[in-house]
Amino acid sequence: MATEVFAPAKINLTLHVTGQRSDGYHLLDSLVVFADFGDRLRVTPASEMSITVTGPFAEGVPLDQRNLCWRAAELFGETVSIELEKNLPHAAGIGGGSSDAAAVISAMEQIFDRAIQGDPLTLGADVPVCAVGKAVRMQGIGDQLGLCHFPPLCAVLVNPGVLVPTPLVFQGLTSKENPGMGALPQPDVPSDVWDWLVAQRNDLQAPAIAAQPVIGGVLEGLSGLAGVRLARMSGSGATCFGIFEHAEFAKRAAQHIQKAHPDWWVRAVQLS
Known part of the structure; x- marks a missing residue:
């Protein structure tokens, strides 16, 4: 059964860099909100992984393991086909790829009726906050989230x-x-x-x-x-x-x- 999900643009209303850890990761303090515009995805159980991409920013989106959506599905541990309507520009500071990955996880949790076992933070600092999808204060390396x-x-x-x-x-x-x-x-x-x-x-x-x-x-x-x-x-x-x-x-x-x-x-x- 296919599940359709929305991946909104993530906006950092504020972004304060408060330090840097010994491993190189920067510490942040940011108020994050989400727009009512974004990408759209359709996720369906399948016998093998696949991604198809349409939309105004489809060009250049990888269709293999380099895609964060693919990696999100692998982290979840099930095989799906992903149809991505790419409406958000790439590498634009609005979390497009991270929001897409969070949406894939959300869809798979619905489809397979279980929570993800892996840590979404391993996919990138913005994936956990994008999974929240509403106003949140993000601190640390993206691992400290507080709804506001x-x-x-x-x-x-x-x-x-x-x-x-x-x-x-x-x-x-x-x-x-x-x-x-x-x-x-x-x-x-x-x-x-x-x-x-x-x-x-x-x-x-x-x-x-x-x-x-x-x-x-x-x-x-x-x-x-x-x-x-x-x-x-x-x-x-x-x-x-x-x-x-x-x-x-x-x-x-x-x-x-x-x-x-x-x-x-x-x-x-x-x-x-």
Whole structure:
């Protein structure tokens, strides 16, 4: 029996790099939310593993063990066929591959009526948080997750179509021991939420801009649009987001950006 699942875009509203372990892994403190837009998957029990990919970003997606979905199925320990509709850009700082892997695990847990026995963290730091699929504070190396209450946000996601190698971005950090987020705001006090968000950081933003200056241009463009309250980069880039006062501002902003830059990936979304 086939099971269909949704793999939403993951957005790091904040991303504070708070240290580095002796084994090289970086310690993070990040508020992660998810968009109402993403990839879609159909998972079916099969006699042998297979992956087929369609969608606007299908090109270049591996169809073998290099694919994180394939590795997620192997970790689960059953054989399935996976149909992936790839709507999210690759290596974009929005957890596309990790969200896909988490969705495969979710589908297989439904199909085979059992929980996964292996540790999803072995697939990557973002896989466990993507398995949560709603607002969560992620700390450590992605192994410390705490659900949190955060109000829905109207946003525009913009990716200018450049790749930013994550190792290069981390290498560009001037400091790897920075303050964490501190206490989260009261979600039912809008002014507290806005003030708190603006006071936070993405410590990877500056080195990503140094590697790909167009990211700075995206953020500058978002910051100048009507109704915007915050513009920041997600993850290690290159996707940036603008948070808007309400959905109509976000919709108009997305239309404006897409018209000015038809080759960029732009989506008005709700984050929660």
